[in-house]
Amino acid sequence: MAIFKISVLSAIFATLLVVSAADFGREVDITWGNGRGKILNNGELLTLSLDKSSGSGFQSKNEFLFGKIDMQIKLVPGNSAGTVTTFYLKSPGSTWDEIDFEFLGNLSGDPYILHTNVYTQGKGNKEQQFYLWFDPTANFHTYSILWNPQRIIFSVDGTPIREFKNFESIGVLFPKNQAMRMYASLWNADDWATRGGLVKTDWSKSPFTASYKSLRVEACVWSNGRSSCNSKPSSWFTQEMDSTSQARLRWVQKNYMIYNYCTDGKRFPQGLPRECSMSS
Numbered sequence: 001m002a003i004f005k006i007s008v009l010s011a012i013f014a015t016l017l018v019v020s021a022a023d024f025g026r027e028v029d030i031t032w033g034n035g036r037g038k039i040l041n042n043g044e045l046l047t048l049s050l051d052k053s054s055g056s057g058f059q060s061k062n063e064f065l066f067g068k069i070d071m072q073i074k075l076v077p078g079n080s081a082g083t084v085t086t087f088y089l090k091s092p093g094s095t096w097d098e099i100d101f102e103f104l105g106n107l108s109g110d111p112y113i114l115h116t117n118v119y120t121q122g123k124g125n126k127e128q129q130f131y132l133w134f135d136p137t138a139n140f141h142t143y144s145i146l147w148n149p150q151r152i153i154f155s156v157d158g159t160p161i162r163e164f165k166n167f168e169s170i171g172v173l174f175p176k177n178q179a180m181r182m183y184a185s186l187w188n189a190d191d192w193a194t195r196g197g198l199v200k201t202d203w204s205k206s207p208f209t210a211s212y213k214s215l216r217v218e219a220c221v222w223s224n225g226r227s228s229c230n231s232k233p234s235s236w237f238t239q240e241m242d243s244t245s246q247a248r249l250r251w252v253q254k255n256y257m258i259y260n261y262c263t264d265g266k267r268f269p270q271g272l273p274r275e276c277s278m279s280s
């Protein structure tokens with residue numbers, strides 16, 4: 001579908017576009033895992049698996065400079081301790097930019113952690129972690145990254161869980177000069193993922209499988225040094241948080257946030273990062 005190209009034309013005819021899920025076969029490449037990643041059902045579904053010898057992963061064919069990307073994911077069920085399932089954007093090189101969703105597995109019945117981070121020019125250290133208000137292994141749920149020049153909003157089923165605003169005005173780096181590709185993976189991280197590495201992956205339960213579907217990309221495609229958004233793009237490009245979104249964000253942060261770098265004074269003895277003193 002045309003949703004990959006928000007060009008002048010599609011901006012003008014946006015109301016005429018039937019926005020539907022992208023075909024994985026057309027939009028992504030499975031890049032590692034030696035057959036452990038599979039595109040199924042005519043491109044509607046993509047599964048990644050992990051066993052003792054390898055995990056697996058895929059990446060978008062296109063690179064983007066700003067966009068709104070939605071992915072439905074159903075996480076590894078049962079005993080997923082030690083596994084990490086990801087969905088993120090990243091630019092290449094040693095001073096890369098990155099916007100992360102990582103799902104840290106757990107023992108059956110114990111909660112997954114949704115880990116988020118933002119890197120600019122190779123510097124991260126901006127983690128926020130959350131529990132979810134549902135069992136993410138029972139059904140597909142939508143995880144979204146909205147990235148425009150003013151803010152990054154992480155959402156779960158349309159509920160914003162984190163906003164990272166552009167505070168360049170007070171000297172905080174913001175990712176906006178490097179195009180990023182979308183990536184997803186399933187891999188073993190039992191040295192740190194579950195209860196800080198205490199609970200190891202139980203390989204007798206492998207292979208572990210996570211499923212992805214309904215990828216939707218509305219983005220400025222970057223190629224040969226040019227953006228497909230050559231005039232004013234769609235509404236996501238200037239989207240802000242309205243008061244309803246802000247109230248929902250506060251609800252999530254109050255009830256489900258389990259780690260926030262902005263309140264971790266011990267970690268930043270020289271003082272918290274500057275953006276932490278700004279209300280968001």
Ligand SMILES: *[C@@H]1O[C@H](CO)[C@@H](O)[C@H](O)[C@H]1NC(C)=O
Pocket residue numbers: 104105106107110111112113193194195196
């Ligand atoms: C796993 O469950 C334990 C016990 O409830 C909890 O402390 C931890 O945050 C959970 N998640 C991960 C990824 O360790």
